[in-house]
Amino acid sequence: MRLGIFGGSFDPIHYGHLRIAEEFADLLALNRVDLLPTANPPHRQALQAGNVARLEMVRLAIAGNPRLGLDARELQRSGPAYTFDSLCELRAELGPQLKLSWLIGADSFLSLDRWHRWRELLDLAHLAVACRPGFDLLRWKELASPELAEQVLPRIQTLSVTDPLDAGTIALLPTTPLAISSTAIRAQLATGHSARYLLPDTVLDYAGRHLLYQAAK
Numbered sequence: 001m002r003l004g005i006f007g008g009s010f011d012p013i014h015y016g017h018l019r020i021a022e023e024f025a026d027l028l029a030l031n032r033v034d035l036l037p038t039a040n041p042p043h044r045q046a047l048q049a050g051n052v053a054r055l056e057m058v059r060l061a062i063a064g065n066p067r068l069g070l071d072a073r074e075l076q077r078s079g080p081a082y083t084f085d086s087l088c089e090l091r092a093e094l095g096p097q098l099k100l101s102w103l104i105g106a107d108s109f110l111s112l113d114r115w116h117r118w119r120e121l122l123d124l125a126h127l128a129v130a131c132r133p134g135f136d137l138l139r140w141k142e143l144a145s146p147e148l149a150e151q152v153l154p155r156i157q158t159l160s161v162t163d164p165l166d167a168g169t170i171a172l173l174p175t176t177p178l179a180i181s182s183t184a185i186r187a188q189l190a191t192g193h194s195a196r197y198l199l200p201d202t203v204l205d206y207a208g209r210h211l212l213y214q215a216a217k
């Protein structure tokens with residue numbers, strides 16, 4: 001069993017997220033990728049849509065794709081939602097033998113050294129880094145802090161589905177670069193512009209019906 005986890009604010013979820021989740025599953029031959037919406041992210045201001053709405057939008061977005069699942073554990077936790085805590089819980093539930101990989105976009109990867117107990121994350125899971133326009137992974141050595149570079153360099157491996165290890169490596173995934181962001185979608189909706197084809201229609205309809213990203217009147 002090879003499980004992938006993809007944490008995010010998903011405020012709202014969009015095709016940039018869905019495409020890297022699909023390519024992650026495909027490139028690493030994962031049995032399943034669980035999307036893990038975060039609550040109280042330690043590193044950013046309050047999210048715009050509430051927990052229930054973001055969970056529902058993820059549910060709508062992944063409907064019909066048997067490889068994508070939903071893990072709501074962080075929404076049930078009070079206090080900051082640290083990835084370290086989620087990976088510890090997952091390891092305790094699934095055992096040491098399971099191959100566990102955490103998907104992260106290139107922008108998040110470059111700030112990994114500001115995450116809670118970041119050095120220990122690779123004891124718990126593999127890391128798979130997706131391309132994101134504007135964050136050139138070929139230049140990551142210049143862009144990363146010396147601490148991150150020192151920690152990361154020896155761990156980077158060429159993409160491999162047959163790695164015998166259960167955690168501890170970093171794969172740079174050649175995913176399709178899609179310049180889509182939740183920030184831009186929220187801005188488009190708040191100014192009355194169309195966000196169609198940047199995210200699933202079902203998610204857009206949900207956001208519209210619940211007036212999630214409209215400008216305050």
Ligand SMILES: Nc1ncnc2c1ncn2[C@@H]1O[C@H](COP(=O)(O)OP(=O)(O)OP(=O)(O)O)[C@@H](O)[C@H]1O
Binds near residue numbers: 016184
């Ligand atoms: N278009 C994209 N391409 C690659 N990775 C992405 C893309 N959008 C988001 N990600 C990654 O998905 C994860 C969750 O991202 P998040 O939910 O914050 O989306 P976002 O579009 O970056 O949102 P925001 O604009 O609100 O910051 C992060 O690891 C981020 O790097």
Ligand SMILES: O=C(O)c1ccc[n+]([C@@H]2O[C@H](COP(=O)([O-])O)[C@@H](O)[C@H]2O)c1
Binds near residue numbers: 006007010037044
């Ligand atoms: O654990 C941390 O300290 C930490 C710091 C920054 C981000 N994260 C996680 O990274 C994922 C992507 O975050 P974001 O803000 O880009 O949506 C999400 O699962 C967050 O909980 C985790």
